[in-house]
Amino acid sequence: MKKTITFILLLLLICSGNSYNVYAKETPPSVSADSAVVLDAATGQLLYSKNPDSAYPPASTTKIMTALLTLENTNLNDKVVIGKNPPAVEGTRLGLYPGEEMTVRDLLYGLLLASDNDCAEALAEHISGSMDKFAVKMNIRAKKLGAENTNFINPTGLFNENHKTSARDLSLIMRALSKIPEYSKIATTLSYTIPPTNKSTQPRTVWNENKLVQKQSMYYYSGCEGGKTGYTIQSLHSYVATATRNGETLIVALVHDKNKTFFPDSISLFNFGFNNFQLVKLYSKGDVVTTYNKNKLSVPLIAASDFYYVKEKDDKSIPNLKLKNENLSFKLFKAGDVVNKATIYFKGTNIGALNLLSGVSHDEKQILNSDIIENMVIKNKYIIPAAILFLAAIAVFTIKKYIF
Structure with missing residues (x-):
C-alpha cells in the first residue's frame, strides 16, 4: 500500500512539474448560436x-x-x-x-x-x-x-x-x-x-x-x-x-x-x-526563401510579401514548400520580377501560396554565354535547329529592344 501511494505521488509530481510549459489544447467551448x-x-x-x-x-x-x-x-x-x-x-x-x-x-x-x-x-x-x-x-x-x-x-x-x-x-x-x-x-x-x-x-x-x-x-x-x-x-x-x-x-x-x-x-x-x-510569421517580405540552381544559373528567390500561418501552440511541425516547375534558363527577367511561386504546406495541408521575386537579373547576354547553349549545339545534333531558332528569337528581341 505504501509503495502504491508513493508511486501515485511521484506520478502526480512528474505530471505537474512541467505543466506550465505545455499548451494542451482545450476542449472547444459550447455556444448557443446555431x-x-x-x-x-x-x-x-x-x-x-x-x-x-x-x-x-x-x-x-x-x-x-x-x-x-x-x-x-x-x-x-x-x-x-x-x-x-x-x-x-x-x-x-x-x-x-x-x-x-x-x-x-x-x-x-x-x-x-x-x-x-x-x-x-x-x-x-x-x-x-x-x-x-x-x-x-x-x-x-x-x-x-x-x-x-x-x-x-x-x-x-x-x-x-x-x-x-x-x-x-x-x-x-x-x-x-x-x-x-x-x-x-x-x-x-x-x-x-x-x-x-x-x-x-x-x-x-x-x-x-x-x-x-x-x-x-x-x-x-x-x-x-x-x-x-x-x-x-x-x-x-x-x-x-x-x-x-x-x-x-x-x-x-x-x-x-x-x-x-x-x-x-x-x-x-x-x-x-x-x-x-499561435500566429507565426514564416517569411518576411524580402527574405530569401530558396535559391534556384540549374544549368549553372543561380537565382535567389525572394518573398514578395509576408507569409503567416497559424498552429496549435504545442505543435512542433514545420511547414514545407513546393516550387512551381519553372525553367529559368531561357527566361529574361530583372531583379524584383516575379519568376516563381511557392505553395506552402503544413502537415500535408495547403495553407497558401507565396510569389517569389528574382534577386538578380537575367538578360540576353547571359543566356547566349551560358553553357546550356553550347551543350545544345555540340552534344545533341537533333537540338541544333531548335537552338538556331532560339538564338534567332533572342536576336530579334534584342534588335526590337533597341530600335523600337
Whole structure:
C-alpha cells in the first residue's frame, strides 16, 4: 500500500512539474448560436466552427457591411442630405429629418454605436441612390470577400426571409472592415455627440451597445477593437467582434442565438483561440526563401510579401514548400520580377501560396554565354535547329529592344 501511494505521488509530481510549459489544447467551448466561428484575421483560417456555412437572418450585424461600403466609398467629412425614406424606417432610429444635413462620420457613429436604422438607410441612399441599388452593391462586395452563403436585401438587417448570412461570411466581412483604421476608432468609442444641424437645434448623443469595449461591464474584453450586435424577433440574436492580443487578431461571429448568450460565448471563443493557437510569421517580405540552381544559373528567390500561418501552440511541425516547375534558363527577367511561386504546406495541408521575386537579373547576354547553349549545339545534333531558332528569337528581341 505504501509503495502504491508513493508511486501515485511521484506520478502526480512528474505530471505537474512541467505543466506550465505545455499548451494542451482545450476542449472547444459550447455556444448557443446555431452558426459560429473563430477566424484568424491574418490568414483567414478557421480555428473553431459550428455550422459555419449555415445561413440565417443576421439582424443588425448586417450593418458591418453597410459600414464597410461606407468607409470604402466615401470620406468621413462628406455631407449627406437626408431623403424622405430614412426618417420613416422601422426599428431603432436616431431621429433624422427629411432635408437634414449631416456628415458621413456622424451617421457612422449612429450606425455602429446605437445601430440606428435611419442612419443605415441614409448612408445607403447617399452611396447608391436607393436601397435596392445599395443591396446589389452589398452582395457584389460579399462575393468578392468569399462570402458564398450571403444574400443582403437591405442595409439595416430588418427581417426579410431572403436576407441571410452565415457565421463564416460575417467573419469575412468583419475581417475586411477591421483593416480600416477609422472603423476601430469609431467602434471603440463609448459615446459620441452629434452636433446640432440645420434641422435639429439640440445635440444628439449615441452610446456604444457593445459590452466587450465597456470597461465597467462584466463582459469587458481587453483587446476588443469593435463589434456589432443584432436582434429582431424573427432573426434572434447575432454578434460579431474582433480582438487583438500579442499581435494576433481574431474574429468571432455568432449567428442565430436564441438564448442571448453571445457576449459570454464570444469571450469563451476568444479565449479558446488566443490560448490554444499561435500566429507565426514564416517569411518576411524580402527574405530569401530558396535559391534556384540549374544549368549553372543561380537565382535567389525572394518573398514578395509576408507569409503567416497559424498552429496549435504545442505543435512542433514545420511547414514545407513546393516550387512551381519553372525553367529559368531561357527566361529574361530583372531583379524584383516575379519568376516563381511557392505553395506552402503544413502537415500535408495547403495553407497558401507565396510569389517569389528574382534577386538578380537575367538578360540576353547571359543566356547566349551560358553553357546550356553550347551543350545544345555540340552534344545533341537533333537540338541544333531548335537552338538556331532560339538564338534567332533572342536576336530579334534584342534588335526590337533597341530600335523600337
